[in-house]
Amino acid sequence: QVLESGGNLVQPGGSLRLSCAASGSTFDNCVMSWVRQAPGKGLEWVSDISNTGDKTYYRDSVKGRFTISRDFSENTLYLQMNTLRAEDTAVYYCVARSSYGIGGYPFDLWGRGTLVTVSS
Amino acid sequence: EVVLTQSPGSMSLSPGEGATLSCRASQSVGGSYVAWYQQKPGQAPRLLIYGASSRATGIPDRFSGSGSGTDFTLTISRLEPEDFAMYYCQQYVYSPITFGQGTRLEI
8 A cells, every 4th residue: 555645735935844654665676756646637747756766757747846756665666846836736646556567557556636725 | 747638528318328538649659658537526536447448456357558659548347336426637757747628427
């Protein structure tokens, strides 16, 4: 299982850190991702971190503002979000992605999500 | 960025009928890194199909996926009441990873 926390109401320009706790066996071998969903909208990939933690990827709209990281000793994934904008308002899902061989790393284990609201 | 266009945007069917959902990519995504997800209101998405045609663990065999290149299909035979939900396709071969806009399957 994966369980997100840290969502809150924050003013534009503010910061927030999301956390995602995972079981050890899930965390150690998975690519980890954040996906968001604005109210009433579709799914939007935000960021990935490799299973070794040495490679990170971001969508353009969050590059330079968001930072993904993982702590193997705590089995926890983080998303540090700075300079937040109204358009960042969404439910943020943590996703653990196992290897499926030639099937790659689909998004197979989702958390329940945590709501981030950016508003004054 | 690979744009995925799903059709139709919504469809109304009855339990017991079959459903065919389409997903077209703006460029070829090969055949291995396309997935389908089901999402019900207030819930997280659930992986149904990965690698374009492989069912995820625990997914009933009435769900099947096919396609390659730019055209992919999710087929649901014999709809059950619990199948009425939103469905998203996804490509996870190119960055940024992208999702289609979704197809709403309604009773």
